[in-house]
Amino acid sequence: MGLIIYRLSIFFYRIGIRLASLFSQKAKLFSQGRVGIFQKLEKWVGPDPAPIAWFHCASLGEFEQGRPIIESFRDQFPEVRILLTFFSPSGYEIRKNYPKADFICYLPLDTKENAYEWVRIVKPKIAFLIKYEFWHFYIQALKRNKTPVYSVSSIFRPDQIYFRRFSGFQRAILKNITYFFVQDKRSKELLSGIGIDKATVSGDTRFDRVFDICKDISEIPGLSDFIADKKVMVIGSCWPQDMEVLYPFIQKNPLKYIVAPHEIESGFIQEIIARSKKACALYSAGIGAWKDADVLIIDNIGMLSKLYQYGHAAYVGGSFGKGLHNILEAATFALPIFFGNKNYIKFNEAVTLEKKGGAFPIGSYESLQNTYNDIIKTDGLELRGKISRDYVKENLGATMHILDHIRTAIER
Incomplete structure (x- = not known):
């Protein structure tokens, strides 16, 4: 019965994506990006006898989690070709x-059909699934091919389907x-409870990733002039629900x-400009436009990890909605971190850093303002930020732990 339901869910998902692609650019990219994929894959694989390591990530967050392993793997095993796939x-x-x-x-x-054709073409020597993405047919095809499959930085909760009755x-x-x-x-205990003991607690590779970012960070031209001598709050990955709390804070605090x-x-972006009631500038407008602004709005993707170096405090969005975004990037730059109180419990780093x-x-705005004021009056932002950075340092090393373990599988 489970397999029938699984097949049906994939079938209806495909139909849903095709319908959604008529209205949604994201769904359109999802569909069009998979057209002709086997032909492209077969052309890349070609007659090259070099072994292939396959890394699969659901989306951008999982990629950042897997990135330290990919890059360390590349350095340690340069003879192995790397195939990287995304779902989203x-x-x-x-x-x-x-x-x-x-x-x-x-x-x-x-x-x-897709899974067996994929593995037939690629014949991966090793496969890494980053955090989640446990696809039945792909894993089955890899097992049939005798490819070792490693789940990296995975995390489980008691309410997940794997730990329910009839699962x-x-x-x-x-x-x-x-x-x-x-x-x-x-x-590890949850896995053991369902008879899976082939597991070890290695930690979260994101700690290694954010620490590497901090070590190799470069300055962003013009930002120091924008900041001048004022304290800075970096507001990362914010959604409209987050900004409802932040608008009055921005209006009343001269940061x-x-x-x-x-x-x-x-x-x-236009709503942020209108409701902040401060002088705003877009990053794309250039350094000259930032000079007299109090609020700099980043209207591109991919800069956030570099921006935290300029902060004295950070607000990270998402937890008033589906879930909190990455707070470790802010933590590694020694910032006290604020976020919404609705959907953060499932993120270990948030719960631990809160404690x-x-x-x-x-x-609410009031709790943000009061908490910020209390920190300023008592310990200061620097001390609370040091707690964040020390937490990152205490949790380094997952990448090397994983690579040391899988070395035998690569070298055999």
Whole structure:
């Protein structure tokens, strides 16, 4: 029954995407990006006998999680070709020119025919699934090909389907994974509870990634002049729900603000300009336009990790909606971090930093203002920021742990 439901869900998902592509640019990219994919893949593979390592990410967040492994793998095993795939356009369209991979493409939907054709062409020597993305037919085809499959930086919660009654089909998918490198002890215990012991707690590779960003950071021309001698709040990956809390804070606090919306739609940006009631400038307008602005709005994608170096505090968006975005980039630059108090509990780093005193969930403008004032009056932003940075340093090393473990699979 589980397999029948799974097949039907993939079938209806494909139909839904085709219909949505008539109205949605994202759905259109999803469909068009998969056209002719097997021909392109076969052409790339060609007669080259070099082994292939396949890394699969759902989207951009998972890519950033897997990136330290990809880059360290490239350095340690230069003779192995790297195939990088994405499920979502929000990952592929931004990283389709990533130089550390040899071939980058969308992953076709998980049907038996697609999966077996994919593995027939690629014949990967090793496969890495970043965080989630447990596709039944692909994992089954890899097992048939005797390809070791590693789940990297995976994290599990008791409410997930794998740990419910009558979830034998979903559990069987996990049992075909060669090995799990999980983020925390609870995940390992959950796997053990369903009979999966081939797992180790390696931690979260994102800590390695954000720390590398901090070490190799370069300045953004003109931003120091925009900031002058004022304190700066960097508002990262914000949504309209986040800005409802932030508008009165921006209006009443004489800071400089760097705002990087999660979606750079012109309507949302115009709303930020209108409701901030401060002098605003777009990043694309150039350095000259920033001179007299209090709010700099980043109207492009991909800069956020560099922006935190200019902050004294950070607000990270998303948790008034589907879920909190990455706070570790802000943490590694020693910033106290604010975020909405609705949907952050499932993010370990947010819960841990809240307990340590480096992060602060807030539910309204008043709680944001009061918490900010309390920090200024007591410990100061610097001390709370140091807590954040120390937390990142304490959790480094997951990448090397994983690569040391899989070395035998590569070298055999």
